[in-house]
Each structure stands twice: as C-alpha cells, then as structure tokens.
Amino acid sequence: MVTGKSSKVGARIAATILFVFSLVWLFPIFWTLLQSLRPYGDVLKHGSVSWPQHLNLQNYWTALVQSEMWKFFINSVEVAVPAVFITLFLASMVAFVVSRYSFKFNIALLMIFTAGNLLPPQLIFIPIFRLYLNIWVPGWINENNVLYDTQLGLVLINVAVQVGFATFVLSNYLKTIPKEISESALVDGASVWQHYYRVMLPLLRPALASLGVLMTTWIYNDFFWSVVLLKTGAKRPITAALSNLQGEFFTDYNLLAAGAVLAFIPTLVVFFTLRKQFVAGLTIGSTKG
Amino acid sequence: MSTNTSTAVAETPQRRRRRGNSFTAKDRAVIGGLVGFPTALHILLVWIPAILTITLSFCEWDGIGGIADIKWVGFRNYTQIFTLYADFGPALRNNILWLLALALVATPLGVILAYFIDKELKGTKFYQTAFYLPMVLSLAVTGIVWDYIFRNNGFVNAMLGADHPGHTISWFGDPHKNIWVVLGIASWRHIGYIMLLYLAGLKSVDPSLREAAAIDGAKEFATFRKVIFPSLRPVNVIIIVVTVIESLRAFDLVYVINRGKNGLQVLAVAVYENILGESARIGWGAALATILFVLCIGPIMLYLYQTFKADK
Structure with a gap:
C-alpha cells in the first residue's frame, strides 16, 4: 500500500530529525558539564577544545566552599519557599470564592489577576523601586530600615505577580471539581471557612503540587527582580549572584562552569523527579477547552 | 465556572x-x-x-526631590525618545527582530517537533527530555552555557579554526553578529516551551477526528491543517500570546551577555538603564515602559477574550 510505505518513510524522517535536533539541544549543556570537570590549567595548556587530560570535581569544591556559593543557595531558598507557599495560599482563597459562589465581580476579578500576570515587569518596577525605598522595616530585617535591598521585598513582589497566574490556574482546576461536593458541604452546615479549608483545599492538592513545582522553578530562576530590588551582592539568590561570580571568576572559566552547573542542578533534579507535575503545571492553564 | x-x-x-x-x-x-x-x-x-x-511617562521628575517636584510635560518624553535617545531605534528594532525570529522560526519549529513527538516514535521520552531541558535553566545560566560555545576560544571558533589570537570571530562582540547568536539562543529555549504546550494540546485532540479524516483519504498534512490545527484554537492563541510577550520581555539573556549594549539593546534594558543606570531619566524610563506595555496590550486582550468569552 502506498500510504503505508510513505508513512513509514515519513516516520523514519521524523525520527532522524528528532534525533539530530535533540543532540544539538543537549550539546551546550554537555559541553558546560565537561568544562566544569576540567582544571583550568589543563585547558590553558591544550585549549578548550582538546582531549581532556584530567577530569575531577575540584572546580565544584572551589566554587561551593572557597567561593562560598552555598550562601547564595540559602538566599534562593529563603526567597522561593515563602513566596511559593504564600502565593499558593492566597491564590487558592480567591480561586475558591470565585468558583464556588457566584458574585457579579467574579469574572472582572479573574481578568484583573490574569492580565496582571501578563504585564511586563518593567511597567511596574519604577514605582515599586521608589515605594520600597520609602517603606520602613525593622532593623533586624534591614539595617538601613527600608524595604529596598531586602529578601522580604523580593518575596512580596514575587507573590504579588505570581498570584495572578496561580489564581487563574487554580480557578480553572476547581471548575473540574463537581459542584455536588460543595452542595453537600453546605447542606451539612459548613461555614465558608470550613468549606474552603476542610473541603476544597484537600481537593486542590494535585493542582497545588503542580503549580508549586512550576513556581519554585520560576522564582528560583528569577533574575530581573533580584537585580533591581537588591543592592547588596551577598543577599542575592544564586541565579542573580552568578552574574557577579562571572566577574569574580573572570580568569577561571572552568570554575564558572562549575558555578553554572551547581546553579542549575536543583532545577534539573526538580525536573527529573517531578516532571509530571512540572508539565502539568504549565498546561493546566493552557489546555482548558 | x-x-x-x-x-x-x-x-x-x-x-x-x-x-x-x-x-x-x-x-x-x-x-x-x-x-x-x-x-x-x-x-x-x-x-x-x-x-x-x-x-x-507624561511627567518630568529627577527622582531625588519629593513628589511635589513632579512636573506635567505632556508627550515631551515620547518625542524626546523618538528623536534624541540613540538606543531607542536599535532597541525597538531588536525587539521586533526577536518577535519575528520567535514567531516565524522558533514557534513553527516547536509545533512541528510536537507533531513528530506526538507520533510516539521510539525514544520519545529521550527527545522530550532533550527539548524540555533548556526551559528549566534560568536565562542567566543559559547565557553562561552558550558563552562556552561562542566565546572567542570556544567550541564554534575552534571548529572553524578561528581560535588563535588575532584571528578570532567575535560572536558576542560584533554588533552585526551578536543579535543573531542571541536569537538562536532564545529560540533554543522557546522551541521546547512551545513544543510542551502544543504537545499537551495534540494529546487532547479527539482521536475520532483524525480517524474520520483518515477514512476520508485526507493526506497527513491536509489533516493537520484542516482538522487538527483549527480544533486547537485555544492552544494556538496561547502560543501567540506567549511568543509575543516573551519577545517583548527579553531582558535577562542580553543583560547577562553584555548588559544589553553594543548591538544587543532591547526595550526592557532601556527602561532599566533610564531608572538605575548612569544616564537615569525617570520620565524616559516610564515612557519606554509604557511603550512596552502598549505593544503588549494586543496579545493580553486576545488572551482575555479567548479565555473568558465562554463565561460571558
């Protein structure tokens, strides 16, 4: 049969294209990994494209311990973890109300949240920057007593921006949960808070997990806000700190490669262990009919 | 709902x-x-x-004095940006190039790859992983990773035999070349993102649609164009919106490579430069940000319309 043959040839062409593309895709990451395992002296002597004479983890040790990169990982955790938890908590509350009670403002509210998430960050950063310079915080948060140059400020802006997307996704998800569950909760005389906290929140768990994985990656990878809202280099999360390390490691590119690999290892681990959740998080919002 | x-x-x-x-x-x-x-x-x-x-964006403010120092100046910031601000032209041009490259090359490629992967050939898991990987890397890390490929003594120059001092090709330093290299890197990341979104869409297509088309004797491409593509309208809209918004937001990659100068100007960096840079002018920064916003309004409205039309 003609169609059978041509589709077999088609499948072979498709497989070849996919194979070539995926090698091209992986190469830069593989190359950086290789650089990070080579001592700088080796590269200096033989050139960066040469058969590696020595491969070891020395660069990783130097970057993590001597250059104290581990401190920046702690900064990242201090920003991403609270930001993700607060975002999911706030977004689930709004999503609960707009999807379980019919108020006139529901759609307008969802539109505000959805559109707010799509605004370019540059549009909001000028007043935010000024505002942060004028908000007082206690000395134990920032010795200069302003919100600017604090991780708290970074958490706040990440929450405010991400809550838009999270509300949109969670309210879509809640639409797929049968109304009968709410009806029976109301018949049982549950208060609004019990309805939210006892009935809906547990049902939202899979969506919260997916969204949490996705948002942790996003906030961990955030660069713009850390660059504009933090002044002190030592307070920067790892993603933004890398560009400083770039200057510091200027003479030792292999050390920088180790730094870059260390910075993306957490996201790779998350991706490989929670790939389902990661993909689900990205597509919950996008494939609703 | x-x-x-x-x-x-x-x-x-x-x-x-x-x-x-x-x-x-x-x-x-x-x-x-x-x-x-x-x-x-x-x-x-x-x-x-x-x-x-x-x-x-319609005011003048030195940013040092209080709010009382803000003066209304109408459209002056805009006319000054168009006529006096040397980086505006290149920045706007680069953002448009960015949009064209993602929309005409990266996005179609992502759709094609998704279509191939949807056939579930041998090794599908491996291919998916390869294409998704760049997406989990931050743009800051992406810039560093590609630097090893395109730096003066990097992989590409070594392959071309151009890695000896005095004979190097400066991929990031040459203002005529660097934007194309950066667009390639941005596409590397964008293609996987589009592929992921489209693949999810393809999986949701009712199989009976395809079968019906196959019984009618429709060719594969015709089936895709006339049956599958139109049925994926919501995903298509999302892909358009993501593509436009990503290209207008471009900041991290050029900032990591050379702080968005010398051929790599983009609007988002221009905003930053006018607020925190040496030549700080708040009015100009605000006007540039507003221009960025105006360019985003179309896709945002399209997205809202697509998403909420069923609810009205």
Missing part, C-alpha cells in the same frame, strides 16, 4: 434562597477576607504601579 453556578442556581430557586440566607455575618467577613486580602496585595503592587508608571 460562574455560568455553571448561575444556571444551577436558577434551576433550583429554593437552594438559592437557602444559600443566600446561610451567609452569616461571619461568613461574609470570611469571604471578604479570602478575596480582599490577595486582591489588595495584587492591585497595590501590580496595577497601581502600572498606572503610576503610565502617568509618570
């Missing part, structure tokens, strides 16, 4: 009354808090700053 609730409520008036009466004062306060607090935070830190920026 609210369509569902309101019809359900309309069908059973007794239930509505009971629910309406069951709101105690405490319940009402709880609902107010559940919606009010997140909304207040979002509006305070996103929408009010956005409106303030648009207002500031």
